[in-house]
Amino acid sequence: MxxxxxxxxxxxxxxxxxxxxxxxxxxxxxxxxxxxxxxxxxxxxxxxxxxxxxxxxxxxxxxxxxxxxxxxxxxxxxxxxxxxxxxxxxxxxxxxxxxxxxxxxxxxxxxxxxxxxxxxxxxxxxxxxxxxxxxxxxxxxxxxxxxxxxxxxxxxxxxxxxxxxxxxxxxxxxxxxxxxxxxxxxxxxxxxxxxxxxxxxxxxxxxxxxxxxxxxxxxxxxxxVMYLGRIVETGAVEQVLTAPRHPYTQALLSVLPEAPGSPVVLAGEPPDPSRIPTGCRFHVRCQVLAGGEAARAGVADDCRNGNLEILRADGDSQVACHWARARAVEATAGGEAGGGAAVRPG
The missing domain is CATH 3.40.50.300 (P-loop containing nucleotide triphosphate hydrolases)
Known part of the structure; x- marks a missing residue:
């Protein structure tokens, strides 16, 4: 297509x-x-x-x-x-x-x-x-x-x-x-x-x-990929599902039998849609924030308080995540490839 x-x-x-x-x-x-x-x-x-x-x-x-x-x-x-x-x-x-x-x-x-x-x-x-x-x-x-x-x-x-x-x-x-x-x-x-x-x-x-x-x-x-009323990651299926950038997408993929490493167990249930958290709406369950990776990237406060815009409806790969965007900037500056672990869902 x-x-x-x-x-x-x-x-x-x-x-x-x-x-x-x-x-x-x-x-x-x-x-x-x-x-x-x-x-x-x-x-x-x-x-x-x-x-x-x-x-x-x-x-x-x-x-x-x-x-x-x-x-x-x-x-x-x-x-x-x-x-x-x-x-x-x-x-x-x-x-x-x-x-x-x-x-x-x-x-x-x-x-x-x-x-x-x-x-x-x-x-x-x-x-x-x-x-x-x-x-x-x-x-x-x-x-x-x-x-x-x-x-x-x-x-x-x-x-x-x-x-x-x-x-x-x-x-x-x-x-x-x-x-x-x-x-x-x-x-x-x-x-x-x-x-x-x-x-x-x-x-x-x-x-x-x-x-x-x-x-x-x-x-x-x-x-x-939808979470709490919004699209948090989108793009070509192979790109999103083999190199997921949003921690939520990574967690969903981690439980597949063919996924490398241990499954990511998300804490709790999705928040009440009548009380959506400030900042990134996933931050209260985010394994990246809880594990300190967001803090090391300098975006922990943004995760908790910085709003993310609605992703555009076009064919580009996009992600609504402060940490993923910080990693992309770092990878561009350092000439490294970003993204999560590669997975080929069966």
Whole structure:
């Protein structure tokens, strides 16, 4: 994937906040995000549970209303009226994590896949469109699945039905929220291969939300690492995942079986999004700050108190970390290469 492809989806300074309970401050689930997805590109959005990934993904489909910033699709700002969202969702589809929860158990596979066609009053032959969508999703011959119910299918087949339901409207963008998290390992590779094939054959763009860095390695062109509502590191997938610069990215990668050295165990849980720390929002759990490396680099006070700007939505490798930036300056001055330990996620 080249960086010259035009953006299909552009997120600019996006904020999503939820009212606090009992007079508490609002929870800033998405707290300033710039993110682009280009035509024919797969971007992985990674991070641990509670970092805001799913809220961001749902806001991109208009399912959660942003409280600030804007979403631009195919060069036009996304309008949040019911009519505009209906037209938009014909071009951008959501694939959810749990196929069992997203499929109506009382509907046949045919009716599940045909639902989008009926909602959007799609012209043309419905039966042909459903059969083509099922076939593209890897359920062949498609007619064999028309009258089956979700409980009669395997987990992998159910996820393929979900994907077929998204494909039937011939969208340009898929937003896939943990698309293989509930599947057996033997099926995960099949679904990932399917997404890659759909990108090649149909020119689909995709934003894949995941906590699995191995999945990101295998499927994505670019990766954006999210922590406490913000992107903290982004760039080409191979660059970010083989030479991570942010301590949070390094910690996520360290627990993979093939990672060198000992796993980094982060202290505690991510802070409450209604009480985001000053300075770097990761500093209260940061192994670099706790181990004294930030102090030796002369940036410990910046880590605790110095705010970091929102990372730009372009193809460049970027990191929101005072320590990583200090190391980069030092490496440039000394002619040394920076970055974390090289890891090739499986």
């Amino acid at each position: 080249t960086t010259t492809e035009p953006e299909l989806l552009s997120v600019q300074g996006l904020h999503v906040a939820f009212p606090g309970r009992g007079g508490a401050p609002p929870a800033r689930a998405v707290d300033g995000v710039d993110l682009d997805v280009r035509r024919g590109e797969i971007v992985a959005l990674v991070g641990e549970s509670g970092c805001g990934k799913t809220t961001l993904a749902r806001s991109l489909l208009g399912l959660v209303r942003p409280t600030g910033g804007r979403i631009v699709f195919d060069g036009a700002p996304l309008e949040l009226s019911a009519r505009a969202l209906k037209a938009y969702r014909k071009r951008a589809q959501l694939v959810l994590q749990d196929p069992s929860g997203s499929l109506n158990p009382r509907h046949t596979v045919y009716d599940i896949v045909a639902e989008g066609l009926r909602i959007h009053r799609h012209p043309g032959d419905e039966r042909t469109a459903v059969a083509e969508a099922l076939s593209r999703a890897g359920l062949r011959p498609p007619e064999r699945f028309f009258l089956r119910y979700p409980h009669e299918l395997s987990g992998g087949q159910r996820q393929r039905v979900v994907i077929a339901g998204a494909l039937v409207l011939e969208p340009e963008l898929l937003v896939a929220d943990e698309p293989v998290a509930s599947l057996d390992a033997s099926v995960r590779g099949e679904i990932l291969a399917l997404l890659l094939r759909l990108r090649t054959e149909l020119g689909l763009s995709a934003l894949v939300v995941t906590h699995d860095l191995g999945l990101a390695w295998n499927i994505a062109d670019r990766v954006a």
